[in-house]
Amino acid sequence: MLVVDDISICFGDECVLDHFSCHVKKGDFACITGVSGCGKTSLLKAFIGLTPLVGGTIRVGECVLNEKTCNIVRKNTMYLPQELSFPSETVDELVTQTMRIGKVKNVQLSTSLLRENLQRLGLEEDLLNKRVSEISGGQRQRVMLATLALLDKDIWLLDEPTAALDEASRDCVIDFLLKQQKRGKTIVAVSHDACFASQCSTIIQLD
């Protein structure tokens, strides 16, 4: 599903990944792990062409990622960044922003499914009426995960989805993701969390 072949990622003179290769099979739940600054997020973003490569290729499904195919790849990919400091006033507005992408792409969006996703991620429905500044970073990230799940993409790229969560919330997220894996989704997540990594079917260890 995702094939990374001999890529290098450099920022100026410093290369975080040098001639690196790996692959993730369809339906895998993969965890990219490693010490801070080793290029985990850069690798995750490289799958959708958001990190410039110095060399090598990335194949997503049938597409070799390049300037012409990156939009096709992104249409089949869901991306949840770690930092979500959006300028939205309310949580509902934050959700609408994401739903708009779905509307443009003619995806059937269901409010009842959003409520169900929120519940499965351990969130109250009335969270949607709160101001963004009133909710925690962990709650915000789970709201976005619940919303992005509605887009029903085949590949999920998640950056530290459990970083700001307590144990109970983390278990909800892991459970949610395992269910999505069973539905045939391919999940690649960056994580520092050993418990999270232990639930994944593939580990991509970066030095």
Place this chain on the structure above:
Amino acid sequence: MGTIDISYLSLGIGLLLLLIPIYYVWRYETKLLKSICVGAVRMVVQMLFIGVYLRYLFEWDNPVINCLWVLVMVYIAAETAITRTKVRRNILMMPLIVGFVVASVLIGLYFLGVVLQLNNVFSAQYFIPIMGILLGNMLSVNVIAVGTFYSTLQREQNLYYYLLGNGASRSEALQPFVRQAIVKAFSPAIANMAVMGLVSLPGTMIGQILGGSSPNVAIKYQIMIVVVTMSASMLSLIIAINLSTKQAFDGYGRMRQVMKG
């Protein structure tokens, strides 16, 4: 009814009023002291010069010279916008020039040819002042909007990449930033339009009345000036943003270095 002239001595006495803003700019250490002083001197010198060259432009009344003069104004406006927005020249210069020229030609000539129904739309008496007022407004709006657009985009890149990474096209991912830029640049003009005649009496109208026009004529001109400046500003802004974003991103939609320094 003639207009009372202002002697150079009286003008000097009037200019003393600038000491009030200059004092507070200095008192609160705003770092605007040099800008306000240079700006005031430039304004006086430029306005004295404009008296000279407008006299010649009106005397010659040549369409080619008038158009060349407008092109010079376009270039100066684009240069000024580049300096104030701090966006790199190679990204913004041509988009601004194209935006200013297209908006001036379309909106300016619509006003002069269709609304005023002038036989000669290039007549210096109308062409030069209308283009001047359009360019002045387009400059202010573009400085605020383009500056807001790129600085917000730089600061909140994660929102842009989040939308892009989830399948939005580049223009869809840029929508929140364009929206923010339009709101910031047009809110004062929209608020001003709503209270015009009640709270504010605009300069063009006052100028015409002081120049001896009937208030009825001055009012109609003022309404049209507000409409054409707003339309031209919006058109030039959309053109400038759309053309500049073609330079500001690479083939993957990743943001290049757009701000100077």
